[in-house]
Amino acid sequence: xxxxxxxxxxxxxxxxxxxxxxxxxxxxxxxNLNEVLxxxxxxxxxxxxxxxxxxxxxxSP
Numbered sequence: 001x002x003x004x005x006x007x008x009x010x011x012x013x014x015x016x017x018x019x020x021x022x023x024x025x026x027x028x029x030x031x032n033l034n035e036v037l038x039x040x041x042x043x044x045x046x047x048x049x050x051x052x053x054x055x056x057x058x059x060s061p
Contacts, residue, residue: 013055018047 006019008026018028018040027047028039040047053059 009052010055012052014052016049016051018049020044021046021048023048 003023006017006024006026009017012026012029015029015031016033016036017026018036019025020027021044027043028036030036030039033049037047037049040049
């Protein structure tokens with residue numbers, strides 16, 4: 001099953017984001033992981049953290 005893209009994720013290219021527990025909504029974002037975690041922890045108990053890769057480059061395995 002494919003997950004739909006997260007709305008607004010393109011604004012966080014090469015940054016950290018915190019998602020809510022459903023993994024569908026961005027609740028915090030920024031360059032510093034600790035700051036993102038601190039902000040997200042104010043909103044939900046268990047934020048899901050991820051690094052958004054740079055969207056202007058191509059990856060090849």
